[in-house]
Amino acid sequence: MSAKDDKFETRAISQGRMSDAHFGAVNTPVYRASTILYPSLDALEANDQPYTYGRRGTPTTRSFEDAISSLEGAAKTVSVTSGIQAIGLAILSVCSAGDHLLMVDSCYEPTRNLCDRALRRWGITTSYYAPTDDITPHLRPNTRAVFCESPGSLTFELQDIAAIVKAAHGHENGRGGASVLMDNTWATPLFFQPLKHGVDLSIQAATKYIGGHADVMLGYVSANESHAARLHHLHGDLGLYASGDDCFLGLRGLRTLSVRLARHQETALALARWLQARPEVARILYPALESDPGHALWRQYFSGACGLFGLVLKPAPQPAIAAFIDGLRHFGIGYSWGGFESLIVPAHIKRTARPFTAEGPVLRIHAGLEDAGDLIADLEKGLQRLKSKS
Numbered sequence: 001m002s003a004k005d006d007k008f009e010t011r012a013i014s015q016g017r018m019s020d021a022h023f024g025a026v027n028t029p030v031y032r033a034s035t036i037l038y039p040s041l042d043a044l045e046a047n048d049q050p051y052t053y054g055r056r057g058t059p060t061t062r063s064f065e066d067a068i069s070s071l072e073g074a075a076k077t078v079s080v081t082s083g084i085q086a087i088g089l090a091i092l093s094v095c096s097a098g099d100h101l102l103m104v105d106s107c108y109e110p111t112r113n114l115c116d117r118a119l120r121r122w123g124i125t126t127s128y129y130a131p132t133d134d135i136t137p138h139l140r141p142n143t144r145a146v147f148c149e150s151p152g153s154l155t156f157e158l159q160d161i162a163a164i165v166k167a168a169h170g171h172e173n174g175r176g177g178a179s180v181l182m183d184n185t186w187a188t189p190l191f192f193q194p195l196k197h198g199v200d201l202s203i204q205a206a207t208k209y210i211g212g213h214a215d216v217m218l219g220y221v222s223a224n225e226s227h228a229a230r231l232h233h234l235h236g237d238l239g240l241y242a243s244g245d246d247c248f249l250g251l252r253g254l255r256t257l258s259v260r261l262a263r264h265q266e267t268a269l270a271l272a273r274w275l276q277a278r279p280e281v282a283r284i285l286y287p288a289l290e291s292d293p294g295h296a297l298w299r300q301y302f303s304g305a306c307g308l309f310g311l312v313l314k315p316a317p318q319p320a321i322a323a324f325i326d327g328l329r330h331f332g333i334g335y336s337w338g339g340f341e342s343l344i345v346p347a348h349i350k351r352t353a354r355p356f357t358a359e360g361p362v363l364r365i366h367a368g369l370e371d372a373g374d375l376i377a378d379l380e381k382g383l384q385r386l387k388s389k390s
């Protein structure tokens with residue numbers, strides 16, 4: 001048996017460790033380095049030292065990337081300073097001027113901004129498809145990449161990844177098919193491993209669950225064999241990197257990812273089920289719920305669900321929504337998610353391919369690691385405030 005046969009939970013603990021090289025320290029410590037010294041001219045000319053210059057990696061960044069590659073089943077992982085940087089890097093590693101990018105309509109909004117502003121200026125055209133569409137009619141002769149985010153982080157619609165991979169890879173664009181890129185931040189590699197389903201580049205905003213403590217900005221892209229070299233080269237050519245401090249926090253978070261996610265899931269399910277039964281609520285957007293339209297796809301592809309879900313309220317005036325949210329004791333009002341704390345924000349959903357229809361205001365909840373009973377009691381009081389102002 002090798003490490004490859006170990007379960008995710010075991011590899012998240014064992015991979016990327018270099019204790020022998022660090023006086024027995026269990027987790028690789030933070031390396032801050034720009035210059036790396038060579039022992040001799042021969043060693044410099046041989047160019048075979050594991051570390052050559054701070055920007056090109058240190059033991060801390062290498063530990064993080066090696067651990068992630070093992071969990072993603074990747075040939076190569078590169079770390080960067082944020083999730084959105086990882087998204088930009090992944091797209092640019094496959095698309096060039098004149099290419100068409102087919103982007104899912106439920107993508108993270110800054111991904112859309114990147115496509116509609118910078119990529120457009122650089123001659124890469126983006127069009128949008130609804131998450132549940134058959135992508136075949138959307139493919140163009142110059143389609144170079146198809147981007148997925150499943151589920152989307154505001155609407156929680158799921159995508160049939162295998163069908164998308166099949167259509168994209170079989171597409172006759174004279175370049176051997178279109179590449180498939182996926183923002184897998186919602187599931188993390190614990191609950192879904194994109195590369196194992198034929199995706200070429202798996203993207204993660206490690207800022208969220210991998211970091212897990214709302215105190216680090218970090219991203220990575222993991223590539224399969226055929227996409228590894230271009231990703232590695234562009235990462236170097238653009239001078240991208242993530243600091244030793246941030247990779248250390250990512251690595252530290254990774255060690256407890258599976259226990260944290262199990263708890264996030266349990267609490268999210270408890271909150272979602274409780275909210276679903278409330279008269280003020282029109283519906284819950286959470287694929288782990290049996291009633292969710294994406295539940296069958298979720299069961300097919302995912303081994304779990306994180307703590308992020310949507311809440312569609314019945315129509316209510318803005319002051320009632322404000323009274324509900326502002327008075328909550330345990331839910332912070334803030335963007336982001338994946339930390340230990342509960343959050344709530346309004347979901348402003350932008351669509352251009354097909355409208356997303358909702359019965360009333362849509363909110364997004366992140367179920368943190370607090371006691372589920374305390375969170376429910378807080379929400380109950382909030383809904384009473386909402387009712388009294390409606």
Ligand SMILES: Cc1ncc(COP(=O)(O)O)c(C=O)c1O
Pocket residue numbers: 081082083084085108153183185186205206207208217218219336337
């Ligand atoms: C689904 C998704 N992808 C990517 C990102 C971007 O991550 P970062 O904030 O680290 O750039 C976010 C951030 O909220 C996100 O929700």
